[in-house]
Amino acid sequence: MSVTVTAPVAAVPVTEEERRTLAHLAEHHPELAAAYPARLTRARRGTMTRVLAALLREEIRPPHLVRTLGADPAGEAGALLGEDALRVLTQEGATAVQLLPVDDGRVLAVGVVSRADLGRTRTAATAFLLTAGHRERIDHPVGLLTALRPTVAPEQLGAWDEFTAEVADSVANLALSHTNVDRTSEALAATARRLGARDAGELLALLGRDTDADAVNLLADGLCAEGHNIHPCGRVRKGMRPAENQRYAAENTGRTDLRLVAVRTTHALSTPDPEGRGADEILAGHFPELYGRARHHLTAHGLDPHDYHLYPVHPWQADHTLPTCYADQIADGTVVPLPDDTVLPARPTTSVRSVVTEPGAHGRRLVVKTSLDVLLTSTRRNISPASTHNGPALSRILAGVLAAEPGLARRAVPVRELAGLCFASAAPGGPELERGRGDARQRNLSLLLREDLGGHLAPGETALTCCALFARSPVTGRTILADLVTRYARVHGLGHPDAARAVLRDYLALLLPVTLTLMTAYGIALESHLQNTVVVVRDGRPTRLLLRDFAGLRLHAGRLKEAGVGFRPYPGSVTVTDDPAKLHDRFRYAVLRANVAEFVTTLADEFAVPEDESWHAVWEEAERTFAELARRPGLAPRVAADRAAVSAPTLRQKMFVRMRLEGDAAGELYQHVDNPLHRAAAARDRTTDAEH
Numbered sequence: 001m002s003v004t005v006t007a008p009v010a011a012v013p014v015t016e017e018e019r020r021t022l023a024h025l026a027e028h029h030p031e032l033a034a035a036y037p038a039r040l041t042r043a044r045r046g047t048m049t050r051v052l053a054a055l056l057r058e059e060i061r062p063p064h065l066v067r068t069l070g071a072d073p074a075g076e077a078g079a080l081l082g083e084d085a086l087r088v089l090t091q092e093g094a095t096a097v098q099l100l101p102v103d104d105g106r107v108l109a110v111g112v113v114s115r116a117d118l119g120r121t122r123t124a125a126t127a128f129l130l131t132a133g134h135r136e137r138i139d140h141p142v143g144l145l146t147a148l149r150p151t152v153a154p155e156q157l158g159a160w161d162e163f164t165a166e167v168a169d170s171v172a173n174l175a176l177s178h179t180n181v182d183r184t185s186e187a188l189a190a191t192a193r194r195l196g197a198r199d200a201g202e203l204l205a206l207l208g209r210d211t212d213a214d215a216v217n218l219l220a221d222g223l224c225a226e227g228h229n230i231h232p233c234g235r236v237r238k239g240m241r242p243a244e245n246q247r248y249a250a251e252n253t254g255r256t257d258l259r260l261v262a263v264r265t266t267h268a269l270s271t272p273d274p275e276g277r278g279a280d281e282i283l284a285g286h287f288p289e290l291y292g293r294a295r296h297h298l299t300a301h302g303l304d305p306h307d308y309h310l311y312p313v314h315p316w317q318a319d320h321t322l323p324t325c326y327a328d329q330i331a332d333g334t335v336v337p338l339p340d341d342t343v344l345p346a347r348p349t350t351s352v353r354s355v356v357t358e359p360g361a362h363g364r365r366l367v368v369k370t371s372l373d374v375l376l377t378s379t380r381r382n383i384s385p386a387s388t389h390n391g392p393a394l395s396r397i398l399a400g401v402l403a404a405e406p407g408l409a410r411r412a413v414p415v416r417e418l419a420g421l422c423f424a425s426a427a428p429g430g431p432e433l434e435r436g437r438g439d440a441r442q443r444n445l446s447l448l449l450r451e452d453l454g455g456h457l458a459p460g461e462t463a464l465t466c467c468a469l470f471a472r473s474p475v476t477g478r479t480i481l482a483d484l485v486t487r488y489a490r491v492h493g494l495g496h497p498d499a500a501r502a503v504l505r506d507y508l509a510l511l512l513p514v515t516l517t518l519m520t521a522y523g524i525a526l527e528s529h530l531q532n533t534v535v536v537v538r539d540g541r542p543t544r545l546l547l548r549d550f551a552g553l554r555l556h557a558g559r560l561k562e563a564g565v566g567f568r569p570y571p572g573s574v575t576v577t578d579d580p581a582k583l584h585d586r587f588r589y590a591v592l593r594a595n596v597a598e599f600v601t602t603l604a605d606e607f608a609v610p611e612d613e614s615w616h617a618v619w620e621e622a623e624r625t626f627a628e629l630a631r632r633p634g635l636a637p638r639v640a641a642d643r644a645a646v647s648a649p650t651l652r653q654k655m656f657v658r659m660r661l662e663g664d665a666a667g668e669l670y671q672h673v674d675n676p677l678h679r680a681a682a683a684r685d686r687t688t689d690a691e692h
Contacts, residue, residue: 013040015142017172024242025179035179043174043235044140045125050232051141051167052110052123056098058655058671061151067099071111081109085128085135092124099130103150106131108138116611118593119653119673120601141167141232152661159661166236166375166660170227173245174235177225180252184222185474192475198490199483200473201540204462213454213463214356214365217534220468220480221250221350229467229530229598231377231656237352238375244316250348256355258312258344258368260294261322262336263423263445267329268309271389271420274396279419279449280310286360287344294342303336309421311447312344314353314370321373325444326423335445344368350467350531353381354549356452367415367450369549371443378656383446386570387551388420391448394550394575397565401522402514407628412514413456415534415548422446453534456546461538463546467530470598481599482606488540499540500607504599504614507535507542508621514545515591516625520642521635523559525586527552529594551575554586559638584645585652585670592618592677593653612679619680622646647681650674 013019018040025033055061069077071090077097078086089097094111101107111124129136129147138144145164152160188203197203208216227234237245246252270278277285284291295305313322322330322337329335346355346368353372357365371382395416402408423445453463469481476483481503489499511528518524526532526547534546555576560567569576577583600614622643630639652670659669 015168017168021172021176021242032179039178040175042178043171047141047171048125049123053121054232054657056121057119058657061100065101069097071095071097088126089124094124117674117676118597156661163660166233166238169238170233170236173237177251181225188474199487200475200480201484201487203475213457214452217463218347220464223471224350224467225251228377240374250350254347256346256348258346259315259318260338260342261311261313262308264334267334267424269422269424271392273418279421294338297338312368314372321444365452369448371446373444382443385422385442386573388422388446389570391417391420391550408514411510412545412547415546416451418449420448461536463534463536466533466535481602484540491539497607500603500609510545512621513625519583519587520629522563523556525554525583527590529590554582556583588651615676616680619677647677649678
């Protein structure tokens, strides 16, 4: 009986995406090309576990057809896989083997390492395709999806092939990310030794003495190799060539100099700030020389600058989308791309499309959220007119609500979206666009202007995007969160497990009162996943949160009105709902699954803090908040409903693979997963009953 086994060593590129990336590095960055193959192995293994976990979690094969065996060499698993293949899985941590039927007697064997609440599954990075007399090792996710293709319904084969291509793109990009991050980490490790920094928190604090808060935040963002913490395609950037990926991603070279484009005012919708300043007016105040050159260019070509808004546009968008989507408008002078001497220097954040400018005339930076028609994780990242209209208004609402709530004001502040711009397909005096293309044009020349982080920090504080907490520390090789815990332990004289518990409690005491109060008392469910949440730390201790990017929040119109807050959304905004379940879904997915669960898992891995104990701490903080809210006039029934939803036996979680297969028409698809807060709430209720 034969066994096909490929040694998991430095990899030879096997997909076109991997070959293109290596060829680009060999020609333009030979120092990185030598390191890329070993990182390719790491990227394949990491993506394999994400894809396998998603396929198992979303039950891509019907559950009644799937068998689970113990990983026992003397049992059925040993007989089916053979000693060598089973050893591969158990050496990667597998304690069980799941058998997924494919076709014609073929079976896919997947090693399961562990299962936890919220549908969290860890798998081995290798699978085996079993046929009569043969076992084929699969350690590339493209090979995995190719092997499973016969199980796909005919009407979904096209989507499956697209998903496979996206996985291939993600693997190649993830390897490039690891290659660049490893190089950055080596340089930072040398800096840490020179400065005597003992951990990443100390290093960033020392570096922060000589630069501003945004520069330190961007430096930490540049250590984030992995991308989305749940999606199987965490690094997909479909549409970007390797050179563009290297140039425009925060973890790679990290430069995104924005191009200026002039758009006739008759074809633009401007959402100004409270002082009546449009986005381009604010930018011109920060960068007067640049905007002066742009206006001079218009005048030199016989155009009146007063007839145009000046948009900063992502360079990828300027190269690829503007020439095709706006060909007619460029031809008739409605859209005027400006020359190369009118660029706005900027650096990308982890989101790629949101970039931070260099300091302007006032010494402050601005953040520009640009429209980018590239597939990043699940969607193309252009910006709707609703977002450009609603963002500044929602920022003002959140600022007012948080300021009026003393218990919240000390915990969190919104990073305000100041103004917005978008292309108008039917602006006053402008022509209608042809049917079917209006939406694309409205979304592809859009931006939101956001304030920087610097105004929210005091000396000695560091602002970290929460996803950076789970990046590898260049100083210790552990997570940056583990480094913060270590620093907290050193400052406060605690053992590491107790310091880990304290850091978690401090973080929860910021996050949950804010998000639950906004949801229950005001009907605002923030999309507070890791990328949208910035934590301010001092000596390893979380002290408050900076909340940003409000396009994905859900707002219950009735609750907001009852709270006495007015809001006029853009017509047809998906942001607004009259269904409390939409609020609950947003909170449970963004806050619990995509944010808190990452802390719980990491502290269990790094400091052996039991997950059940951490979830009990989560529920205790939630209960304190619910108890305070229940004392407010008229809120008790709503508190009871929200409490029941948050502590329900199961929660709904997005199914990323099925959403990809079903297409945009299906919208967001969910599955029910076990809720750890249900057990925590039940245990607390039993304790309370016993005490009485």
